[in-house]
Amino acid sequence: MSTTFNVFRWSALGAGIIYGAYHRYSLESTHAKKEAAKKWKHEEKLIQQAKDEYKKLNEPKTTTPTKPTSITTGSINWEDPNLDLGKALDSLLAKLD
Template identity: 45%
Template sequence: MVFSTQTVNVLRYTALGAGVFYGFTHQRKLSAQAKVRQAQNEYNHKEALIMQAKAEWAKKNAPKSVGPDGLITDPNDPRFDMEAFLLQLAADDKKASL
């Protein structure tokens, strides 16, 4: 099987053209994936910063639910004890009237 020089050249340049075309399309695909990944990472970073800022703001502006003597004064807290709270108010009222 001996090919003529022209046939070899046609096959050689066809392979070269196919390789260049494949390289070009593969590079475009990889670049598009990298851009999507970068945009997703940037979005995740911003989302994490927002969540952190919300947590800090909530911590800073949280109402004080525990009094100076350790009594929970927030009625929305599940550990709130109405009887202990009323007894504390009565004791404070007694101290104030003396």
């Protein structure tokens, strides 16, 4: 065999090894990125499920609706816990006019 052929053969072998290593690295990198994206989406799904469950467990309890106090008619019930003092005073001032 000639020396030129051996140089060409070993150069091709070296180039093939380098290309193979680069190609494997790119495939592994792509696969790792896909796996990270898949894991991220799974975690987002779990977080959303937890938020929905938290909302379901901590919904405000609705009781019987209370009647809004009507300040414009009749006397004012000063013992009412839902009394709006500003509206009550405005209605008293309106009665004075």
